Amino acid sequence: ETGVTQTPRHLVMGMTNKKSLKCEQHLGHNAMYWYKQSAKKPLELMFVYSLEERVENNSVPSRFSPECPNSSHLFLHLHTLQPEDSALYLCASSQAQGAGEKLFFGSGTQLSVL
Amino acid sequence: GESVGLHLPTLSVQEGDNSIINCAYSNSASDYFIWYKQESGKGPQFIIDIRSNMDKRQGQRVTVLLNKTVKHLSLQIAATQPGDSAVYFCAENAGGTSYGKLTFGQGTILTVHP
Secondary structure (H helix, E strand, O other): OEEEEEOOOOEEEEOOOEEEEEEEEEEOEEEEEEEEEOOOOOOOOEEEOOOOOOEEEEEOOOOEEEEEEEEEEEEEEEOOHHHHHHEEEEEEEEEEOOOOOOOOEEEEEEEEEE | OOOEOOOOOOEEEEEEOOOEEEEEOOOOOOEEEEEEEOOOOOOOOOEEEEEEEOOEOOOEEEEEEEOOOOOEEEEEEEEOEEEEEEEEEEOOOOOOOOOOEEEEEOOOOEEOOO
16 A cells, blocks of 8 residues: 555546546645556656646646646546557655655556557 | 666566666756666555765665766665566656656566576
8 A cells, every 4th residue: 555546447448438537645745646657668747736736737638637626636537538548547646845756656547448 | 858768678586686777867967866666567666765965875675876977876676585576667856846757767677586
């Protein structure tokens, strides 16, 4: 148990579906992140929220829509995805200090887009 | 562009041996480095970190060495155990108020044989 919980663990969706990924952190951190992990590629930062405000959007297509209602919860809303969006989506949290800080990751949601 | 890379994509060792995983980085402004371990079906798990004002840091059975002159980072695991088998990632932070904008390497697969 890392203190960061992601649901669902696995998700299969068609290109016309709408689904949401959920993340909850129990560590009292003030920053939350979405990362994408594709096979044979480094982890890619997608979004960063600090104190519930989005501070980073790393050129992510609009078919991915994040939501951070409070400092403990983070969602990633998905719609009209493409097969190349199939990947492991990882949520992370940290206590942002502005000088480099370690991220605590959840176990991820393995997404398959058909 | 700036990147973090790994010299060896796979490493195979015998149980009880010491393991050394290497990482090269190219961003001279990076001031914080971190190693993660990722087991199958899990998210990355923090192992150890080091700031650029240090050249060595030790944890439990692990040591990280930082050579800023040649921009090289290594992770040493003493008395490697089968439970150490995983993918190991290094990551760097380019400094400033970065909100955990870690740049990850591609990973090294460590396999420990009993």
